[in-house]
Amino acid sequence: MTAEDTRATTRPAPTAASAAIPDPRPTPLARARDPLTVVALVAAALLVLPLFLDQFRLNLFAQYLCYAIVAIGIALAWGRGGMLTLGHGVYFGLGGYALAMHLTLARVAEDPMAQGGLPDFMVWSGLETLPLLWRPFANPAFALFAVVAVPGLVAALLGWSVFRQRVRGAYFAILNQALAAAFVILLVGQQHLTGGTNGLTDFPTFAGNDLYSPEAQWVVYVIVVVTTALVYLMFRHVAGSRYGSLLVAVRDGEDRVRFLGYNPTWVKTLAYALSAMAAGLAGALFVPVMGIISPEMLGVVPSITFVLAVAIGGRYSIAGAAVGAVVMNAAQTTFSESFAGGWIYLQGLLFVVVIVFAPRGLAGVVQSTTAALQRARRARATGGTPDSTHRTSDTPQGTDASGSPR
Amino acid sequence: MGRARPGSAATSLLAATTLALSGCGPAGGSEDGDTVRVGMLHSLSGTMAISEVTVRDSVQLAIDEINDDGGVLGRQIEPIEEDGASDEATFAEKAQKLLQSDDVATVFGGWTSASRKAMLPVFERNNGLLWYPVQYEGLEASDNIVYTGATTNQQIVPALDYLVEQGHESLYLIGSDYVFPRTANQIITAYAEANDLEIIEEEYTPLGHTEYSTITGEIEREEPDAVFNTLNGDSNVSFFQQLRSAGVTPDDTPVLSVSVAEQEIDGIGVENIEGHPVAWNYYQTTETPANEDFVSAFQDAYGEDRVTSDPMQSAYNAVYLWAAAVEEAESFEVDDVRAALDGIERDAPEGPITIDGDTQHLAKTSRVGEVNEDGLIDQVWSSEEPIEPDPYLTGYDWADDITEVEEGE
Numbered sequence: 001m002t003a004e005d006t007r008a009t010t011r012p013a014p015t016a017a018s019a020a021i022p023d024p025r026p027t028p029l030a031r032a033r034d035p036l037t038v039v040a041l042v043a044a045a046l047l048v049l050p051l052f053l054d055q056f057r058l059n060l061f062a063q064y065l066c067y068a069i070v071a072i073g074i075a076l077a078w079g080r081g082g083m084l085t086l087g088h089g090v091y092f093g094l095g096g097y098a099l100a101m102h103l104t105l106a107r108v109a110e111d112p113m114a115q116g117g118l119p120d121f122m123v124w125s126g127l128e129t130l131p132l133l134w135r136p137f138a139n140p141a142f143a144l145f146a147v148v149a150v151p152g153l154v155a156a157l158l159g160w161s162v163f164r165q166r167v168r169g170a171y172f173a174i175l176n177q178a179l180a181a182a183f184v185i186l187l188v189g190q191q192h193l194t195g196g197t198n199g200l201t202d203f204p205t206f207a208g209n210d211l212y213s214p215e216a217q218w219v220v221y222v223i224v225v226v227t228t229a230l231v232y233l234m235f236r237h238v239a240g241s242r243y244g245s246l247l248v249a250v251r252d253g254e255d256r257v258r259f260l261g262y263n264p265t266w267v268k269t270l271a272y273a274l275s276a277m278a279a280g281l282a283g284a285l286f287v288p289v290m291g292i293i294s295p296e297m298l299g300v301v302p303s304i305t306f307v308l309a310v311a312i313g314g315r316y317s318i319a320g321a322a323v324g325a326v327v328m329n330a331a332q333t334t335f336s337e338s339f340a341g342g343w344i345y346l347q348g349l350l351f352v353v354v355i356v357f358a359p360r361g362l363a364g365v366v367q368s369t370t371a372a373l374q375r376a377r378r379a380r381a382t383g384g385t386p387d388s389t390h391r392t393s394d395t396p397q398g399t400d401a402s403g404s405p406r
Numbered sequence: 407m408g409r410a411r412p413g414s415a416a417t418s419l420l421a422a423t424t425l426a427l428s429g430c431g432p433a434g435g436s437e438d439g440d441t442v443r444v445g446m447l448h449s450l451s452g453t454m455a456i457s458e459v460t461v462r463d464s465v466q467l468a469i470d471e472i473n474d475d476g477g478v479l480g481r482q483i484e485p486i487e488e489d490g491a492s493d494e495a496t497f498a499e500k501a502q503k504l505l506q507s508d509d510v511a512t513v514f515g516g517w518t519s520a521s522r523k524a525m526l527p528v529f530e531r532n533n534g535l536l537w538y539p540v541q542y543e544g545l546e547a548s549d550n551i552v553y554t555g556a557t558t559n560q561q562i563v564p565a566l567d568y569l570v571e572q573g574h575e576s577l578y579l580i581g582s583d584y585v586f587p588r589t590a591n592q593i594i595t596a597y598a599e600a601n602d603l604e605i606i607e608e609e610y611t612p613l614g615h616t617e618y619s620t621i622t623g624e625i626e627r628e629e630p631d632a633v634f635n636t637l638n639g640d641s642n643v644s645f646f647q648q649l650r651s652a653g654v655t656p657d658d659t660p661v662l663s664v665s666v667a668e669q670e671i672d673g674i675g676v677e678n679i680e681g682h683p684v685a686w687n688y689y690q691t692t693e694t695p696a697n698e699d700f701v702s703a704f705q706d707a708y709g710e711d712r713v714t715s716d717p718m719q720s721a722y723n724a725v726y727l728w729a730a731a732v733e734e735a736e737s738f739e740v741d742d743v744r745a746a747l748d749g750i751e752r753d754a755p756e757g758p759i760t761i762d763g764d765t766q767h768l769a770k771t772s773r774v775g776e777v778n779e780d781g782l783i784d785q786v787w788s789s790e791e792p793i794e795p796d797p798y799l800t801g802y803d804w805a806d807d808i809t810e811v812e813e814g815e
Binding site: 056057060126196197203290294343 | 450451487488489491492493494495498499502503506507518519520523524526527528530531545583584585588589592610612613808
């Protein structure tokens with residue numbers, strides 16, 4: 001279907017202008033094409049998938065979409081901004097815990113057995129009153145606000161202080177990773193506030209509705225699908241805007257951008273905070289989908305997995321990253337269900353194959369295939385070998401310039 | 407099947423598919439009615455795999471034995487295996503898959519408390535039945551879980567009784583930083599106050615921590631009468647090695663462990679832990695006729711060098727207890743099986759066990775043992791008879807503060 005689209009829109013204008021100018025500045029036609037494709041995909045997810053998948057599989061798909069939202073954010077920060085962030089589990093966790101805290105309080109409020117209106121782990125940990133930190137989360141509006149605000153704020157503060165010191169590349173990646181490790185230790189250590197390694201689980205109600213009913217699960221699914229689409233369109237817009245170009249410029253030559261009079265600190269901080277907010281949102285959606293959030297899901301390994309999904313999908317393409325997250329997680333489920341004993345080796349093999357044979361990920365494969373097809377068509381039309389040499393060299397999204405750590 | 411009817415037109419599509427998949431007829435039954443599907447959900451990858459694979463092996467052994475013997479209600483047991491991958495969300499996801507897509511009759515699985523807590527809501531809302539095989543921190547009694555390991559009054563409390571009997575007056579508490587050690591130490595602290603035991607220090611280290619020289623140094627300096635060890639996993643290896651290097655011997659300061667069984671001793675090194683006490687309900691050396699059969703069957707199936715441990719034995723029992731309850735209920739339906747649980751007895755490798763229907767825990771004998779030079783554990787003390795399960799410690803006055811939590815569900 002997408003191949004059809006591509007052909008339909010590129011055929012009227014196969015001139016060098018439209019073919020050679022890539023992503024950040026699409027033609028008006030291509031601009032309109034994108035939202036239309038997204039709407040078609042949303043409709044397919046909502047109307048067609050339920051015909052083939054049972055509730056458990058739909059739920060799994062919603063879970064993959066949560067990871068896709070994280071991937072979209074990372075694609076902006078890493079692919080466009082060159083900030084290799086190995087700690088997005090932290091922001092995923094902050095968003096997830098913000099909503100989970102509210103849902104936990106909602107459960108406790110309806111449970112006449114709960115002692116002193118406290119979650120069970122607080123009682124075991126010797127607390128007698130609800131800690132101050134938890135109080136505002138009784139309000140659903142505050143919790144929803146915190147889902148994006150807290151990750152955004154933390155990332156903005158961290159980003160600002162780090163980028164101002166011109167920390168980048170591997171140092172930034174290590175710093176992020178350390179942050180993820182420290183965050184997990186904090187969550188586990190503060191058992192009376194966080195539930196420790198068990199995390200928070202069992203969320204029967206939201207705003208008075210039974211979250212476990214098939215209707216509610218369906219509503220959650222719809223929300224996840226629509227949110228994914230909106231986040232994608234928004235990040236797509238940001239990447240295609242003037243700011244998006246500036247971000248790529250900072251990635252490829254931070255000092256040059258500084259000499260031109262821009263402040264790279266703010267450019268990078270904004271992208272980093274936006275990607276953290278996407279991760280927070282994903283974490284919050286993950287909570288009603290999977291019914292649990294725990295430190296295990298936010299540490300170093302899950303953070304690396306987020307980045308791997310983006311690498312598989314193609315970090316320079318926002319759509320590619322999202323598709324990569326869905327494909328990778330679907331592959332993981334398929335492998336582990338088919339080979340409970342050895343799936344992890346298959347997954348490892350998938351990573352190796354993709355990184356070796358398709359360093360720009362699935363999106364890179366699609367781009368080169370489309371380009372090859374176009375060249376072949378043009379060759380047939382003109383009857384000779386076309387000017388393929390310069391076209392392959394001018395794919396700016398594909399070049400990995402100095403600003404981007406690997 | 408108690409599934410809520412869809413109310414709105416928007417959900418009817420989805421509901422149609424779910425209803426079609428949920429099917430009619432007995433839970434877990436295949437079309438031809440020759441087999442009954444059960445789930446096996448343990449970590450086959452990740453940090454917990456080394457422990458959980460042994461439990462999986464025991465469950466498989468029991469299933470094979472029952473199948474060779476004609477199955478349950480004339481049906482062969484067909485295990486469906488999933489990997490929990492040492493990750494709570496994966497446990498929740500796979501539990502959901504087993505219950506909703508595979509429609510299994512019951513599930514044997516879990517090891518860590520975190521994995522159990524993650525699976526609990528899934529089992530409750532799908533009305534499944536989980537058999538959980540590991541000793542744990544108590545304070546829980548779900549209608550949808552049968553706990554075949556010990557709760558605190560069958561392991562930690564008897565271990566404390568043993569230490570007091572031995573004349574120890576001060577304890578040093580060391581544990582991994584998660585829910586089991588923290589809850590265990592709360593219980594220990596409350597017990598200590600009531601029994602004039604002095605708690606010298608309460609230390610926690612992150613899971614997987616390996617640097618214990620500060621703590622072993624402190625133990626050497628403070629000279630507690632005994633150490634109560636709730637460390638989990640690899641940390642035990644470093645802790646016992648460094649303890650021995652610090653010159654602390656079991657004669658000066660015995661270190662009583664509640665998470666070190668036969669399976670772990672090899673990794674720790676026999677020379678490092680020999681002579682230290684451990685508390686469980688079962689050892690490979692436990693002298694019962696059922697245990698002789700179990701150990702030889704297990705070693706025949708998996709190799710002479712394999713050891714058997716308490717969680718393995720509890721998982722093995724779980725399959726037999728479930729089969730007995732199914733036979734008693736003459737049904738695979740969870741509600742019928744649950745109704746039949748109370749009073750199911752078995753002469754298990756650990757001795758006689760009985761299911762208590764109220765808490766869905768087992769009455770079982772408590773045992774303290776000492777690690778011997780072969781890396782096995784010799785029993786040095788046991789309760790006179792099986793101890794009734796008391797997950798909320800309602801029978802202990804000193805535990806009032808801990809256990810005012812909801813009762814009776």
